[in-house]
Amino acid sequence: MAAADDDDELRCRAAIREAFGDSSDSDSGKPGGASPPRSREQWRWEAVAGLRGLWLCAAFLSADEQSRLLAAIQREGWFSDELNQAMRFGDLPVWIVELSALIHEAICVGEVDLGCGAELTDEDEDACPLPSDLLWREPLFDQLIANRYKPGEGICAHVDLMRFDDGIAIVSLESPCVMHFSRAEEVAVCDALESGQAASTKIPVYLNPGSLVLMSGDARYKWKHEINRKPGAQLWDGMELEQQIRTSITLRKLLATPN
Numbered sequence: 720m721a722a723a724d725d726d727d728e729l730r731c732r733a734a735i736r737e738a739f740g741d742s743s744d745s746d747s748g749k750p751g752g753a754s755p756p757r758s759r760e761q762w763r764w765e766a767v768a769g770l771r772g773l774w775l776c777a778a779f780l781s782a783d784e785q786s787r788l789l790a791a792i793q794r795e796g797w798f799s800d801e802l803n804q805a806m807r808f809g810d811l812p813v814w815i816v817e818l819s820a821l822i823h824e825a826i827c828v829g830e831v832d833l834g835c836g837a838e839l840t841d842e843d844e845d846a847c848p849l850p851s852d853l854l855w856r857e858p859l860f861d862q863l864i865a866n867r868y869k870p871g872e873g874i875c876a877h878v879d880l881m882r883f884d885d886g887i888a889i890v891s892l893e894s895p896c897v898m899h900f901s902r903a904e905e906v907a908v909c910d911a912l913e914s915g916q917a918a919s920t921k922i923p924v925y926l927n928p929g930s931l932v933l934m935s936g937d938a939r940y941k942w943k944h945e946i947n948r949k950p951g952a953q954l955w956d957g958m959e960l961e962q963q964i965r966t967s968i969t970l971r972k973l974l975a976t977p978n
């Protein structure tokens with residue numbers, strides 16, 4: 720191997736160690752100081768009832784991993800008082816590549832909880848947090864947005880742009896929030912009555928720090944998502960959440976553009 724390749728390899732391994740500890744060193748004997756070994760129990764996937772294609776893994780990252788991820792974001796120097804969003808395309812920082820690999824692993828080995836309200840119409844499609852054609856695409860993600868929200872700041876209801884492929888991941892850090900999902904096209908009142916659903920259903924999902932959300936299919940295309948952090952809007956279990964800084968990382972895959 721050439722010296723330059725050696726340097727790249729060393730830099731890459733150091734960055735991964737910094738972001739996630741030593742667990743990627745297969746010869747270190749133990750699974751890396753602070754990072755515990757991975758198990759099915761740690762990664763429990765919950766299908767959000769009433770919303771096909773929306774999955775939550777509440778304990779995706781340990782407290783240590785969250786701190787390392789925040790430190791990696793800080794080292795990038797993306798945020799300042801004026802700047803609260805960073806976007807990257809193509810070659811992503813190595814710690815993001817590692818985060819993508821961890822998402823892939825969590826999907827492959829995590830335990831799946833379909834929940835009693837989940838609609839099961841197609842076993843293959845509905846029993847996995849990400850359909851297999853998306854899970855095995857290469858790369859899994861090639862675009863990232865990091866957002867940093869101050870108390871009171873959120874994001875308006877939207878469907879992510881169509882230039883992005885299906886299969887979107889959101890990692891939450893620092894403080895919890897409630898993300899609301901509402902239908903992109905309002906269901907006509909009579910259709911809603913027939914299906915027993917309110918025309919303006921809003922489904923709240925609690926995103927704790929360290930959680931991972933996956934959106935595909937209906938959740939990605941037929942539902943809008945929003946975070947309203949105006950006073951009174953962040954209710955969970957009848958209590959208003961205390962507002963603090965929240966950081967999120969959204970990972971997506973650009974669709975190939977026709978030449």
Ligand SMILES: O=C(O)CCC(=O)C(=O)O
Pocket residue numbers: 864866874879889944967968969
């Ligand atoms: O910050 C979040 O959790 C969501 C971000 C989002 O929806 C987006 O960037 O499209």
Ligand SMILES: [Fe+2]
Pocket residue numbers: 877878879944
């Ligand atoms: Fe979004």
